Amino acid sequence: MKPIGIIANPASGKDIRRMVAYGSVFDNHEKVNIVRRVILGLDAMGVEEVFFMPDYFRIGPRAMEDLAVSLKTHFLDIPLEGTQNDSTLAAKRLRDLDVACIITLGGDGTNRAVAKACGDVPLLPISTGTNNVFPFMVESTMAGMAAGFMASKETPLNACTRKTPRLVVSDPSGPRDIALVDAVVSKQGFLGSRALWEVSRLDEIWLTRAEPANIGFSSIGGLLSPLEPDSMKGVHIRIGPGGKTVKAPIAPGLVKDVPVKCCRTIMPEEESIISHTPSVLALDGEREHLIAKGSHWTITLELNGPRVVDISQTLKMAARESVFVME
Secondary structure (H helix, E strand, C coil): CCCEEEEECCCCCCCCHHHHCCCCCCCHHHHHHHHHHHHHHHHHCCCCEEEECCCCCCHHHHHHCCCCCCCEEEECCCCCCCCHHHHHHHHHHHHHCCCCCEEEEECHHHHHHHHCCCCCCCEEEEECCCCCCCCECCCHHHHHHHHHHHHHCCCCHHHHEEECCEEEEEECCEEEEEECCEEEEECCCCCCCCECCCHHHEEEEEECCCCCCCCCCHHHHHHHCCCCCCCCCEEEEEEEEEEEEEEEEEECCEEEEEEEEEEEEECCCCEEECCCCCEEEEECCEEEEEECCCCCCEEEEECCCCEEECHHHHHHHHHHCCCCCCC
């Protein structure tokens, strides 16, 4: 039986959008409870080992306090920076340990950091962030049980996981970064706070997901040019006057009228040039890169993003195999 990895981001669900919008605060005590329920689900399925990313709040150790389970827990020996690099390094270590899947607690940004290094190890993302297009709103007990089934069976990955698309950011030196949901160009010339919410400064948006029920900048595409989640296409939007106006929830409780100059569907491997420089590039809701005046940066939609566990399909498969039936 393979082990399971858990990456719980103590900083998710706490950024400035609690001040400029109405995002819920995901208290770390609640994350402890979520992880506790995950562990109980894993233990019920017979999982023997779990590896935790360490963190400054000690979510893993707190979750295990007074918990009567038979599985063993280990904590990765990695240097902590208190940044997204912790999640990326933890994902690499968990990939090297050949875990059955990595359960993440966070939002789009947390999963982006994990996806940089997880390789083909499936992710099971539990939503505890601000913009939660990529992760699931799911009862964590069931998430643990689904992950436990994956650990206990030699199930082909294609049977209970799906590949997701990603946006690859490149400059003349080659690939620089990725986004799982959105890449947004702001005409603002400095990073400032990491979160992005000022519509007046937006210039371009690239999306891997465009569903009407999404929150964040992905909602603009979903309300203007919706795509099915498995369409294997993307959306490119230019912001500005001369076209349509979309009423979109760009952050929790923050509904704005967004002027859209044009909107088009993009195809896999199609490369687009970031036209406005100097600018700031935000990936999955957070400012990440300053683009100097005259720089040649591109965005490309690729289909080789991280694998994601289909929780419903996985539990259906387990039920068909009578995993939950006692003779």
